[in-house]
Amino acid sequence: MxxxxxxxxxxxxxxxxxxxxxxxxxxxxxxxxxxxxxxxxxxxxxxxxxxxxxxxxxxxxxxxxxxxxxxxxxxxxxxxxxxxxxxxxxxxxxxxxxxxxxxxxxxxxxxxxxxxxxxxxxxxxVDAKWLIENQYLSPYKYYAPKLIDTQKLKLNSLREFSSTSVNDAMDDKTIYGDVIKHYRQLADSEQAIAYCHNVEASKQVSDEFNQSGIPAAHIDGKTPKDERNNVIQKFREGQIKIICNVDLIGEGFDVPDCSTVIMLRPTQSLSLFIQQSMRGMRYRPGKTSTIIDHVDNVRRHGLPDDKREWSLEGKKTESGEKEIPIKECENCFAVYPPNHKWCPECGHQPEVKEQKDYEVDETAELQEVTESDFSFTIDHREPKDCKNMKELSELAKNRGYKPGWAYHQGKLLGYL
Known part of the structure; x- marks a missing residue:
């Protein structure tokens, strides 16, 4: 379910x-x-x-x-x-x-x-949009770096943003915007949960908020239970405005109502993104949640309440086979298995790039992202999941396919 x-x-x-x-x-x-x-x-x-x-x-x-x-x-x-x-x-x-x-x-x-x-x-x-419309979740405003023209984003055969369009648009190792400035500008005095990429970063962000006169605390999996409960109680009472963590406050974690989420941790996990981005959307009359996305997760996953069509089959290539990971030689462009340390065709050994820590671009400005910025539905269904031609046509539209694709699939499935 x-x-x-x-x-x-x-x-x-x-x-x-x-x-x-x-x-x-x-x-x-x-x-x-x-x-x-x-x-x-x-x-x-x-x-x-x-x-x-x-x-x-x-x-x-x-x-x-x-x-x-x-x-x-x-x-x-x-x-x-x-x-x-x-x-x-x-x-x-x-x-x-x-x-x-x-x-x-x-x-x-x-x-x-x-x-x-x-x-x-x-x-x-029911979906998230229905829950918002029927006052089970609060409406929200979403802010992210306006680094790319989303109309130019391309979906590949796996219904993901193509790596080329995303990589050209942003660096996964960059945190955009001044965290304190944007909090004050977009959610001043509101209680917020900040998700960071590691424990040290979480502690640092907490320190920066405190130094700026905004009461904050860090908690992680090693924080003693009594101390963690004390932090959450102070958050409940409003003595602490910001709780910083990595992925601790996620699935099923009980925290008091808050209105703001600060995302400082890029993730490829749709599940994690939804859990974190919607953390501040618990319903309260008159409340509007604020999501401040400093790492542009919205380009990876869409908005929290985007319509998503699911399938038990998962994401597959057009041939129906699982994608096979490969390497491509930067010297002769031959492809080979990822476990090879050098190219079997020309012997070229790729340079092992040193993993860098996250960089901060404090000059970047975050802008509001709305539904109109996205013109597609993230559709995880396969043709056999569709019960009639109407659903096949909808699937084709969501994938950006021509109408003839739905007609062909309909004939194969016996709908025509």
Whole structure:
């Protein structure tokens, strides 16, 4: 089940668990982080779920205790896009005849693979745009460096921005704009969460805010629980305006309501982008969330509430085969496997480039990015996912194909 941020996933899961346990059936609830158990258990108690028939389990623990566990009648997986990992698969295979239900906001892995190996039905009912229009999420304003003409961005056969157009547009190792100046300009005095690219950068950003008279704190996975809770409580009370972290405040992490997100960490993960960018969009009457994107993640992934068409098949090349990684020789232009250290044709050994740290371009100005800046839908469906010619035509349009493509696919699928 695709449940966008703000769709009430915990409430939906707890009701399914309540109805299941009401019949005396057992539920195994799988998560990948302990904090998620504490939060969902509280929702289960509030909804009067029979906890004697529920086992909450971290995947890392459950996978080592399979032979000692009672067989469940239903397995519910939270953040189901992790479900292709070996640990999850081992649990699924051990209880191979037990029905499974998974929840995620983004049913796709970072490498583009879909969830068809562990799920066979994809359920989509509402999207982020509907949640905003119906006041379950707050509207937002999005600011990013206006470095490129988005009309010139090209989609390749994998429905990703072509590497050439993106690389020409920006440097992935650059943070654009003065962080303090843009916070004051766009969200002055608002409470914000800042996502940084590593722990040292997070600490540095926190120090810069404090030196500028804006109360801030850094937390990471090694921050003692009491200290972390103290920071979050001060954030809740308004004593701290900015919480800086890397990826800690993400999937299921419980933080008080805030209105602003500061993105200082480029990511190729659509799931991570959606989790982070929508963190400030919890609904409150009259509220408008502000997303300050200093690393231009919006060009990689689109806006948080863009329409996205999903498929269990994942992203494939036009031939239906997975993309094979290759290297291209910069000397003779021969292609060869990526594990070769030199070109087998001419013997050229490419220079190993030293990985540089992030650079800051404080002169860059961020501008508002709106829906009109994007003229396409990110469509992960395959032709066989379409049920009729109308959906095939829509898929063709979203991919930028000519109408004849939809006609050809319709004939192959028997719709004509």
């Amino acid at each position: 695709v449940a966008p941020c703000g769709a009430g996933k915990s409430v939906i899961i707890s009701e399914i668990a309540r109805m299941t346990t009401l019949k005396g059936n057992r539920v195994l609830f799988l998560v990948h982080r302990r904090e998620l158990i504490e939060q969902i258990e509280e929702t289960f108690r509030f909804n009067n779920v029979d906890l004697s028939n529920v086992q909450f389990g971290m995947v890392q623990t459950v996978v080592h205790r399979l032979d000692k566990m009672r067989k469940p009648d239903l397995i519910i997986t939270d953040e189901n896009h992790h479900g292709l990992a070996k640990s999850y698969r081992k649990i699924y295979e051990h209880f191979s005849d037990v029905p499974r239900l998974g929840f995620t906001a983004t049913p796709i892995r970072l490498n583009g693979s879909g969830l068809g190996d562990v799920n066979d039905v994809l359920i989509e009912e």
